[in-house]
Amino acid sequence: MHEVRLVHAKHTQLLGSDKGKKKSIADIIRDECPSLAEGATFKQSPFVPGGHAQTIYAFLGYYVYYAHSLFRPRFTREYYRLSDGGTVALDWALCDNHSERPIVTILSGVTGTSCDFYVRRCYNEFVKMQYSVLVVHSRGCGGSKLTTPLPFHCGLTTDYREIINAIHERLPKCPLLGLSFSLGANIMAKYIGEEGERCPLVAGIIVGNPYDMYKVIEHLDSRFLSPNKIYDIAILNFLKTAFNENRDAILTAPVDFNVSKITNSSTIMEFTEEMTRKVFGYKSAKHLLDDSSSGPHLDNIRIPVLFLNSLDDPICVPSLITYEKFVNNPYLVLGLTEHGGHIGYMGNLWPTSWIEHPVSQFFEAMLRHNMP
Numbered sequence: 368m369h370e371v372r373l374v375h376a377k378h379t380q381l382l383g384s385d386k387g388k389k390k391s392i393a394d395i396i397r398d399e400c401p402s403l404a405e406g407a408t409f410k411q412s413p414f415v416p417g418g419h420a421q422t423i424y425a426f427l428g429y430y431v432y433y434a435h436s437l438f439r440p441r442f443t444r445e446y447y448r449l450s451d452g453g454t455v456a457l458d459w460a461l462c463d464n465h466s467e468r469p470i471v472t473i474l475s476g477v478t479g480t481s482c483d484f485y486v487r488r489c490y491n492e493f494v495k496m497q498y499s500v501l502v503v504h505s506r507g508c509g510g511s512k513l514t515t516p517l518p519f520h521c522g523l524t525t526d527y528r529e530i531i532n533a534i535h536e537r538l539p540k541c542p543l544l545g546l547s548f549s550l551g552a553n554i555m556a557k558y559i560g561e562e563g564e565r566c567p568l569v570a571g572i573i574v575g576n577p578y579d580m581y582k583v584i585e586h587l588d589s590r591f592l593s594p595n596k597i598y599d600i601a602i603l604n605f606l607k608t609a610f611n612e613n614r615d616a617i618l619t620a621p622v623d624f625n626v627s628k629i630t631n632s633s634t635i636m637e638f639t640e641e642m643t644r645k646v647f648g649y650k651s652a653k654h655l656l657d658d659s660s661s662g663p664h665l666d667n668i669r670i671p672v673l674f675l676n677s678l679d680d681p682i683c684v685p686s687l688i689t690y691e692k693f694v695n696n697p698y699l700v701l702g703l704t705e706h707g708g709h710i711g712y713m714g715n716l717w718p719t720s721w722i723e724h725p726v727s728q729f730f731e732a733m734l735r736h737n738m739p
Contacts, residue, residue, distance in 0.1 A: 369408040371725075374693045374701040380671065382736040392671050392700060395736055400728040402721070403673075403702055411706035412718040418679030419594050421711025424718065425484050441490070442481050442502065446511060447530060455526055456511040458502040460490065469542045469569075469734060470499045470534065474527065474551025476575075476710070477602055480509045485548060485574070485710050488720040492727040499541070503530055513613040516620035520643050521550050521580050522659020524558040535567045542738060544730050545571040548710050549683070552576040553661045559672060560664025570733035571672040572726050575710045577683045581656035586684060588634040595681050598709075603635050610642060620646050665692040665699065671737060673700050673729050675722070677707030 375393055383389040397404050411417075415424045442458035449455060458481040462468050471493050475483050481490075481502040493500050504511065505519035506526060519526075535543060545568045547555035552573040559566050577583040587599040610617065610629060618624060622645045632638035639652035649655040674693070678685045685703075693701040702725065704712070712721040 369410040369705065371403055371407045371409055372703045373403065374690060374703065375699060376694055376697040378697060379700065380697040382671065382733075390736055392698070395732050396673075396700060396729070399732040399735070400725060402725040402728055409704045409707065409712065409721050410714055412713050412715055414716075415711065415713045415718045418677065418681045418706070418708040418711075421677075421679070421706065421708025421713055422598075422681060423708075424713055425708070425711040442500075444510075447533070448514075449506075449526060449529055451517070452515045453506045453517060453526070454511050454514045455506050455530065456504040456509040457530070458504070458509070460494070460500040462494070462497045462499045464497075465499045465541070466538055467540045468497055468499055469544055469730070470501055470538065471544045471546050471730065472527075472531065472534070472568075473500065473502045474545075474547040474555050475502065475504075476549030476551060477521075477605060479548065479551060480504065483548070485712075485720070485722055488723045489546060489726050492723040496727060496731065498544075498730075501534065503527060507609055507613050513616040516617050516646060518609065518613065518617060518643070518646065520639075520647060520655065520659060521553055521577075522557055522655070522661075524554055524561060527554060527558050528562070531567055542569045542734060543567055544569055544734075546726060546730075547571070547573055549575045550577070553578075553580060553659070556661035556668075556672070556674075557659070557664050559670060560661065560667045563667045564669045566668075566670050568670055569737055570670055570730060572729060573672060573674045574722065574726075575676065575680060575683050576661060576674055578660065578662040578687045578689055580660045581653055582687055583683060584635050584639070584656060587682065588636050598682055599635060603632065603638060606635065606638050607632070610638075617642070617646060622646055662687075662689050662692070665689065666696060668696060668698050671698055671700075671733050673702060673725070675702045675704075675725065677704050677709070677712070679706050680709045682709040 379392040381389040445457040447455045507513040556573045628641045644652050644655040693699045714721045
């Protein structure tokens with residue numbers, strides 16, 4: 368099956384001004400988003416077959432775009448000081464007339480930066496649309512150092528909330544949009560749900576959302592002889608590297624750390640148990656991961672949000688998708704593809720990215736009907 372399947376409420380939310388004719392989110396997608404409309408397809412490239420190949424191919428694309436960025440930097444770096452003293456690296460790409468044009472805020476994956484393959488592909492579309500782009504890195508990531516003992520974790524929404532509020536105050540005429548991937552998808556979905564009707568974003572797109580962080584980590588940690596262990600090892604190595612680079616700051620926290628156990632952790636769960644949950648005051652790793660999951664917050668989302676998931680995602684497995692949330696909340700639409708891996712979506716005969724097409728079309732359509 369190559370057709371993109373949409374899951375949503377029978378009657379999705381109506382958008383538009385009171386003076387004009389209102390239109391439902393589902394009808395807007397059907398009429399104005401050809402990559403998602405009825406009959407739309409995503410067919411994986413025969414040179415990148417299966418979920419693992421799609422996932423790894425997209426990951427390797429990072430190095431291509433990283434090398435490219437060394438010669439043609441397109442982002443301007445800002446180090447934003449948070450109210451608690453923490454620091455977040457922000458990469459800006461401002462369009463013409465940027466004080467009034469839309470701004471797409473992007474949260475990437477656990478190792479994500481503005482050089483990520485899928486970030487750059489979407490960025491290229493936003494440039495054509497005359498949108499500004501803001502890539503928000505997690506604290507201690509993207510080349511920044513921790514300036515407090517607190518690192519990031521998979522459900523930390525306070526930093527993104529503070530940045531969105533600051534940008535909204537700095538550029539009040541700019542419609543704000545939210546685009547996120549993987550771990551960033553979980554953070555953004557949780558944030559939008561926490562904000563409810565107060566959310567300052569006009570619309571959001573959540574790609575490769577984990578939904579249930581505990582079950583995702585358990586899934587990765589438990590498959591010793593599976594190819595999935597590759598992702599577990601890669602994520603764990605990133606977490607250990609981030610800890611070692613910021614060890615002095617983290618160890619100033621009033622917590623009894625066992626550094627040997629942290630550095631010798633063999634799974635993500637062990638690392639979370641020995642370091643992350645302690646510094647944030649959770650009683651266990653499971654407590655932190657359950658509290659961090661975005662799934663329970665989907666009911667409270669009150670802006671149009673498109674979720675995109677692949678049914679062969681080896682990390683955020685489809686069994687974790689809470690389908691009833693999409694059927695019961697008229698603001699949500701879930702787009703499912705048979706293939707694509709974890710944020711791979713490499714289609715056509717010669718592998719080319721597909722993800723930027725539904726992303727750009729959905730944002731453009733939502734702004735057309737849902738301007739604040």
